[in-house]
Amino acid sequence: MDSITQAALGASIAGLVAGRTLGRPVLLTGALLATLPDLDVLIDYGTAVANFSQHRGFSHSLFALAPLSVLLAVLLWRWKPEPGFPRWLLLTALALMTHPLLDTFTTYGTQLFWPIGQPLAISSIFIIDPLYTLPLLAGCIAFLIRPPAVRAVAAGLVLSTAYLGWSFVAQQIITERVQPVLVEAGFEKAELLVQPMPFNTVLWRATAIKNDQRVEIVTGFLDGGAPLTLEYFPRQPELARSVAQLPETRRLEWFTKGFLDYKAHNGEITATDVRLGIPGAHPFTFILADDRDGAIMPGNGERAPRPIMNTGALPLLWARTTGAIPVLCLANLATPAPGQEC
Structure with a gap:
């Protein structure tokens, strides 16, 4: 997912776990922890293909993030003994490991068990989805206004998680819809x-x-x-x-x-x-x-150079989403002429 979403998720988790003790600064702590795995984009693996395929690699592996969670929990606990080591460990583990778990629901692919196995991609949510992110941001804003806002933060996490669950259910419904046509x-x-x-x-x-x-x-x-x-x-x-x-x-x-x-x-x-x-x-x-x-x-x-985004197609994409137009040809992002097909 995008960096704003990952930061909002980490901040929400931190606020729920240790917000009563640490107050507003805990949101920044959670946001920073949650964005750590994506620092692998700063690594040059030698070629564009290597950079593309090794992103979300070792830095997103549960085998790497689990011991890192313990190390960071120890450091944070020594820096601030409150709220205690068990709570620091819970905060670091959740903030770090929910990052690759959430990424796994996108299409790009996440090497969750690096160095073994293929990248995992559930592909049920787009890399940027406002309906997932907004509840998390709303909970964080409520925390900033009147900490610890436990109910608001918890509600944001529940709603975003429910939406993630809905995305998986929706994917199964669509899969069942298209399979008979593909067989034919x-x-x-x-x-x-x-x-x-x-x-x-x-x-x-x-x-x-x-x-x-x-x-x-x-x-x-x-x-x-x-x-x-x-x-x-x-x-x-x-x-x-x-x-x-x-x-x-x-x-x-x-x-x-x-x-x-x-x-x-x-x-x-x-x-x-x-x-x-x-x-x-x-x-x-x-x-x-x-x-x-x-x-x-x-x-x-x-x-190769990235194709220029056709912003003129955005209204058509919205019209296709709402069902206002029944067909949108992907090859040219246009509607077919009357009597014609894509």
Whole structure:
């Protein structure tokens, strides 16, 4: 999740655990602790692919954060003996470890058990969702105005947690909605990713991939009984095979679980993570190799320029979320002409 959300969650936890004893400063303590895991963005792992795939790695591992919680609790306890070591340990452990647990609900992927296993991604909440964050902020503001505001802080945590639970339930509902249509379209054995569209859990995007084709479905809870629209995108398996043995390719395949789109343009072979963003606005594309007259020359994993955000599409996205328009084509973020399909 975004840094503001993580800080608000850590501050809320700290306020609830030790707010009566430490007062307003405890919010800052909790916020700082909760943002510590994301300091790994300051580390340069050598290539853009490495930086992309190793973010949320060791710093988000429960195996690393558990002993760090004990160490920080000891230091804080020696600095301020009140409210006692057990409460300091509870504060540090919760503030640190709820960070990667919350990140796991997003799509990016969190290496919760680094150094073993694949990144985990439940994908039920967008990386920025105001309805999750606002209750936490409201509780923190109430604490600042009139500490310790235990009921307000607790209410914020309960509401945000309930919303997180709702996001998972909503994801299952949407998954059940799209699966029969995907089976009918021949995608019954395809890898499937169901995730919310930006900033909400009302409108959802389902992405199914198989060897030579990808299909996207946008559907929401305000669509009524409108039929689902399938939007097809070709894949290039031969291009993927041409760079399959490159270390950067293998790393991306592992990190994204195969949700990649390979392209060749002006002699460059690129791979795009199609999980993040939406078609036409995927933020993570990497240059894997150069194709020189059929000879594949490994690249350095450089990240391609990020596409410019089409702010003019935001009203259409809102209209699609509310059900005011029944179809939004992802390829061009536009509504289809009358009588046409995406």
